[in-house]
Amino acid sequence: MSQLTLRMITRLTRLASNHRPARHQLFSTSTRRPLMSTTGFTETQLTVREAVAQVCSQFPNTYWQEHDQNEQDPKEFHAAMAKDGWLGIALPESLGGSGLGISEATMMMQTIAESGAGMAGAQSIHANVYATQPLAKFGSTAQLESTIPKIISGQWRVCFGVTEPNAGLDTLRLSTRATKQSDGSYKVTGQKIWITCAQVASKMILLARTTPLEEVKKPSEGLSLFCIDLDRSNPGLELRRIKKMGGRAVDANEVFFDNYSVGADSLIGEEGQGFKIILHGMNAERCMLAGEALGLGYAALGKAATYARERNVFKRPIGQNQGIAHPLAEVYMKLEAAKLATYHAAQLYDSSKADKTIRQDAVGVACNSAKYLAAEAAFSACERAVLTHGGMGYAVEYDVERYFRECLVPRIAPVSREMILNYISEKILDLPRSY
Numbered sequence: 001m002s003q004l005t006l007r008m009i010t011r012l013t014r015l016a017s018n019h020r021p022a023r024h025q026l027f028s029t030s031t032r033r034p035l036m037s038t039t040g041f042t043e044t045q046l047t048v049r050e051a052v053a054q055v056c057s058q059f060p061n062t063y064w065q066e067h068d069q070n071e072q073d074p075k076e077f078h079a080a081m082a083k084d085g086w087l088g089i090a091l092p093e094s095l096g097g098s099g100l101g102i103s104e105a106t107m108m109m110q111t112i113a114e115s116g117a118g119m120a121g122a123q124s125i126h127a128n129v130y131a132t133q134p135l136a137k138f139g140s141t142a143q144l145e146s147t148i149p150k151i152i153s154g155q156w157r158v159c160f161g162v163t164e165p166n167a168g169l170d171t172l173r174l175s176t177r178a179t180k181q182s183d184g185s186y187k188v189t190g191q192k193i194w195i196t197c198a199q200v201a202s203k204m205i206l207l208a209r210t211t212p213l214e215e216v217k218k219p220s221e222g223l224s225l226f227c228i229d230l231d232r233s234n235p236g237l238e239l240r241r242i243k244k245m246g247g248r249a250v251d252a253n254e255v256f257f258d259n260y261s262v263g264a265d266s267l268i269g270e271e272g273q274g275f276k277i278i279l280h281g282m283n284a285e286r287c288m289l290a291g292e293a294l295g296l297g298y299a300a301l302g303k304a305a306t307y308a309r310e311r312n313v314f315k316r317p318i319g320q321n322q323g324i325a326h327p328l329a330e331v332y333m334k335l336e337a338a339k340l341a342t343y344h345a346a347q348l349y350d351s352s353k354a355d356k357t358i359r360q361d362a363v364g365v366a367c368n369s370a371k372y373l374a375a376e377a378a379f380s381a382c383e384r385a386v387l388t389h390g391g392m393g394y395a396v397e398y399d400v401e402r403y404f405r406e407c408l409v410p411r412i413a414p415v416s417r418e419m420i421l422n423y424i425s426e427k428i429l430d431l432p433r434s435y
Contacts, residue, residue, distance in 0.1 A: 035298050035305075037336060041343070044100070045107045048089075052108050055080050056115035061399050064117055067249035068402055073200055074124050074249050077117070082154025087128045090284070091136055095148040101350035102284050103343060105129050106291035113295025116399065119406035120249040122292040123196055130285040131160040131205045134277045135227055138269035143227060147203065156202035159230075161255060162278070165193045169419050171207075172219035172275065176257065178208035178226065180271075184264030186210075186226070188236075188257040194413070198239050198253040204228050205281070206262075207274050216272075225274035228262045236260035246405030279360075283349055285414055286367040290342040290374035293410040297335045297374070297381035300403045304328055304385040307398075318388075327384050334377035338370070345370035365427055372420045375410035382407035 038046060059077050067074050081087060090105045091097025098104075109129070113122045128151055136148065150156040167174045176190025188208055198204070204227075211222030231237060238256040269277045305328055308319030318324050345366035352358040385400040386393035393400050411417055425431040 035302055035332065035335075036294075036339065041107075042103075045104055048100075048104050048107050049111050051084075052086065052111040053115060055084060055086070056112060056117060056121070059115070059117060059121070061116040064120060064249065065396055065399070065402065068120060068246075069248070069396070071248045071251075073197075073251065074117075074121060075200070077121060078124050078157070079154055081125055082152070085152065087125060087154060088148075088152035090129060091132060091148060091152060095136070095144055096152045097136075097148070101346070102287050103346040103350050105284070106287050106342060106346045108291075109288045110291035110295040110298075113292045114299045115295075116299060118247070118296055118299070118403055119292060119409050120247040122288075122295070123247055123250045123409075126285075126288065126292070127158050127160045127197060127201075127205075130281050130288055131158050133281045133284050134225060135205065135268055137280055138225075138277050139227065140265070142265065143268065147227060151203070157197055157200050158203045158205065159195050159198045159201040160281075161192045161195055161198075161204045161206040163192060163194050163414075165191060165254075169415060172223070173213065174207065174209060174223075176206075176208045177212075178206075178210050178224060178262070180210065186262050186264070186266070188226075188228075188260045188262055190257050192255040192257075193253075194242070195253045195255050196250055198230065198255055199241060199251040201230055204230055204255075205268075207278055210271050210274075220275045222272050223274040224271045225268040225277050226262055226266045227268055228266050234260060245408070246402070247409060279364075282414070283363055283367040286371040287342065287346045287349055289410050289414065290338070290345070290367075290370040293371075293374040293378035293407070294335060294339055294342060296403055296407055296410075297331070297338075297378035300378075300382040300385035300400055300407075301328065301331055301335065303398070303400050303403075304331075304381075304388040307389050307392075324388060328388065331377070331381045331384050334373075334380055338373040338377040341366075341373045342370040361427060365424065368415070368420045368423055371410065371415070372417055375407075375417065378407045379411055 058080060085098065086108060088097030089100050089108055090102055093099040109122050113119060132148065132151060135143065151158055162171060164174045164176060176188065176192065178186040178188045180186055190208065206226045206228050207223055208226065209222055210224040213219060213222065216222040236258045237260050240254040242252045242254060244252055308324050308328065309317055311318045348358060348363050348366045352360065352363050382400065382404040386404050389398055389400055392398050422434060426433050
């Protein structure tokens with residue numbers, strides 16, 4: 001089959017109903033048969049899966065092993081994805097994107113992780129997809145025309161600047177300040193942490209406080225969103241790379257601002273409305289991270305099942321033992337259940353753009369639930385993959401140790417499992433808030 005680009009898929013989508021369930025399986029990451037059931041997915045989603053897999057096939061597990069060990073950015077992979085237009089999968093066609101939805105973007109991210117690229121491969125393009133959602137919806141015409149095409153082409157990479165060391169998950173109390181100047185520009189002072197790809201990004205989507213917390217009626221007020229240049233030659237900007245456990249191919253950073261100047265035209269939407277604006281990116285991020293966790297889980301399960309079939313001890317395959325087989329079967333069911341929750345959430349997110357009867361809190365519940373379930377299923381799959389391999393599960397060449405190190409990411413970020421449980425307790429069960 002010839003290489004499929006996203007632009008080709010977009011044209012094909014116009015010729016077929018985007019909501020007709022597909023009746024055949026187009027793609028498998030396994031040499032045997034697909035682990036994941038593809039029943040119920042649209043033709044577009046499965047075509048995205050197949051085409052992205054073709055790109056990923058150019059980057060074998062050894063590529064990701066080496067980049068992980070050397071802490072080397074996978075720039076070749078990013079360039080390959082950009083070449084065929086995949087970075088614009090959920091961005092408007094008028095700006096060079098495909099105009100597809102988060103449902104298709106989630107499938108893309110799952111396929112990347114499932115290919116063996118893991119969380120590192122997904123995170124190398126992750127923010128380029130979800131962090132641009134608020135910009136695409138609320139940005140000015142000038143911002144969109146000057147920024148989005150360069151992100152889609154791969155010329156610019158993007159990072160997301162929200163998390164702070166002294167606020168953590170208490171986003172509304174972040175302390176980075178953007179002080180407005182007489183000429184309309186802003187001076188930014190503060191610190192961000194765990195900023196992925198800041199070393200290679202040209203732009204940051206930055207959330208900062210423009211009105212002091214003590215001067216607003218609600219903590220959600222007074223925050224503003226900016227699309228800023230990362231000028232590393234400016235003494236007001238400092239990046240410090242964090243040494244980390246997994247996903248070492250992509251950098252994570254502390255970012256320090258000290259009276260760092262950003263133009264008036266960097267403000268996205270209205271001043272003080274940043275938190276409401278950024279929510280449009282957060283739910284999309286939860287869906288895509290759920291997809292990435294699923295991909296990692298299916299990859300790990302595939303490795304474990306293959307090893308269990310081929311490894312012989314006591315003159316028979318170890319997979320013949322129920323102590324090996326039953327935990328793997330249980331992991332499969334967890335992944336399939338999480339898959340259903342994930343693509344339900346993604347579909348709900350996409351449908352809510354046109355269907356105003358879909359409440360945003362319902363979208364939030366679905367997206368958070370999907371992220372939780374997928375992360376837990378991925379952890380179970382990766383842990384079981386290492387245990388199934390026994391001593392070889394500790395060896396780099398078998399990949400499952402890398403998957404296990406990376407599977408902790410979706411459990412922790414961008415919101416912890418405990419905070420999601422708090423959210424569901426409060427929003428659905430109407431229980432008293434505990435924090």
